[in-house]
Amino acid sequence: MRSIAKLMKDWQFTGPNGVTTAVELPHTWNARDGQDGGNDYWRGCCTYCTCFAAPVYDPAQQQVWLQFEGINASAAVLLNGQQLCTHDGGYSTFRAEVTELLQAENQLTVRVDNSVNDRVYPQKADFTFYGGIYRDVSLLVVNKNHIALGHFGDTGVKITPALQENSADIRVETLVEGSGTVTVELLDAEGRTVAKGEGENASLHLDAPHLWNGVKDPYLYTCVVRLLQDGQPVDEVTTRVGLRSFSVDAMCAACPSSCSPSAPARRKARRPA
Numbered sequence: 011m012r013s014i015a016k017l018m019k020d021w022q023f024t025g026p027n028g029v030t031t032a033v034e035l036p037h038t039w040n041a042r043d044g045q046d047g048g049n050d051y052w053r054g055c056c057t058y059c060t061c062f063a064a065p066v067y068d069p070a071q072q073q074v075w076l077q078f079e080g081i082n083a084s085a086a087v088l089l090n091g092q093q094l095c096t097h098d099g100g101y102s103t104f105r106a107e108v109t110e111l112l113q114a115e116n117q118l119t120v121r122v123d124n125s126v127n128d129r130v131y132p133q134k135a136d137f138t139f140y141g142g143i144y145r146d147v148s149l150l151v152v153n154k155n156h157i158a159l160g161h162f163g164d165t166g167v168k169i170t171p172a173l174q175e176n177s178a179d180i181r182v183e184t185l186v187e188g189s190g191t192v193t194v195e196l197l198d199a200e201g202r203t204v205a206k207g208e209g210e211n212a213s214l215h216l217d218a219p220h221l222w223n224g225v226k227d228p229y230l231y232t233c234v235v236r237l238l239q240d241g242q243p244v245d246e247v248t249t250r251v252g253l254r255s256f257s258v259d260a261m262c263a264a265c266p267s268s269c270s271p272s273a274p275a276r277r278k279a280r281r282p283a
Contacts (some may be wrong), residue, residue: 012152012245017062017118021143024057030183031057037192038082040141051138055123058143064112067151074112075152075159077105080145081122081132088119098130100139105150153244155188157237167235167247173255180205180217180253182233190237190244197232204231222252245255 023033037058038044043051066072078085082100086093090113095106125143152159158166168183183196194212196205198220205214220229230250237245 011064011243012150012156013066017149018098020070021058021060024059026052026054026056028058029090035147036142036143036144038140040138040140040142041134044138044140053124053126053141055121055125055157056141058120058122060118062149063120064114064116065149065151070111071154073107073154074109075105075107075150076118077148077150077159078120078143078145079147080126081120081143082140084123084127085123086123088121092268097195098123100130102180105159105163107160112245152238153188153239155186155237155239156245157235157247158185158187158188161185165247165249167233167249169233169249169251171251171253171255173221173253176218178216178253180214180216182207182214182235184210184235184237185239186210186237190239192235193238195234195236197234197258198228201229201232216253219253222254224262227245 013030018035021033021035021037023037023039024030025039039056040051041190065074076087076089076094078087078097080101080103081097083098085104086136087097087098087106089108089111092109092111094111095104097104109112120143122143137152143224150159166185168181170181170183172181182197184194186192192208192210192212194214195203195212196216198204205216207214208282220231221227222229230252233249233251235247235249236243
């Protein structure tokens with residue numbers, strides 16, 4: 011099964027003045043000038059660096075990945091002096107496999123840039139574009155056969171509910187890197203199994219589903235996806251999911267109250283005269 015170790019402490023940060031200081035994550039260099047009410051906060055490139063020991067793993071059976079959950083806005087990642095990956099976009103997770111680059115002791119360097127540019131979204135907003143590593147950095151050890159880690163930073167699992175009158179059909183798509191058998195289990199909020207399925211494109215059926223309804227009733231199920239080898243689990247992803255549906259039509263612009271997810275009927279938009 012996968013293991014996760016956080017890399018949040020003992021970072022060295024070199025800021026816009028060229029001075030290096032010790033920091034812990036999450037961190038931004040705009041903590042002060044980004045909150046003074048002006049639009050004169052500093053935007054540019056700064057560097058973060060840390061060292062870590064290689065985790066214990068079996069190179070014949072396992073891989074090691076680095077995971078970054080949020081770096082604003084562009085990042086270049088180097089491991090032991092070699093460029094590992096680059097990433098644009100400050101609000102998305104990205105990962106890179108590091109198995110072949112690992113040494114007993116490793117130096118991780120991240121160059122972060124929040125400079126004004128014309129290629130990374132968002133381009134304009136009414137908030138500060140804080141530069142820095144502002145979410146978790148982790149070291150993952152996984153089986154070589156695992157639920158996908160390299161698919162655009164997502165979990166490797168896509169859950170799509172389709173609601174009918176007093177029932178739900180739930181499609182669970184799983185991306186696998188390697189091979190194995192996929193099993194899917196849906197648990198209610200009390201941890202009881204309410205539906206099961208198998209396969210990388212599994213279909214679950216649930217009678218009398220408990221619907222998610224915002225702050226009034228924020229009910230969540232838990233979907234557990236496992237990858238098996240010879241009947242034994244080698245990887246697992248757990249996702250909390252709310253069951254609901256909604257739709258939008260032209261009437262919403264004229265009468266937003268008619269577009270409530272709990273509205274008993276939909277009104278059709280009329281063609282203009």
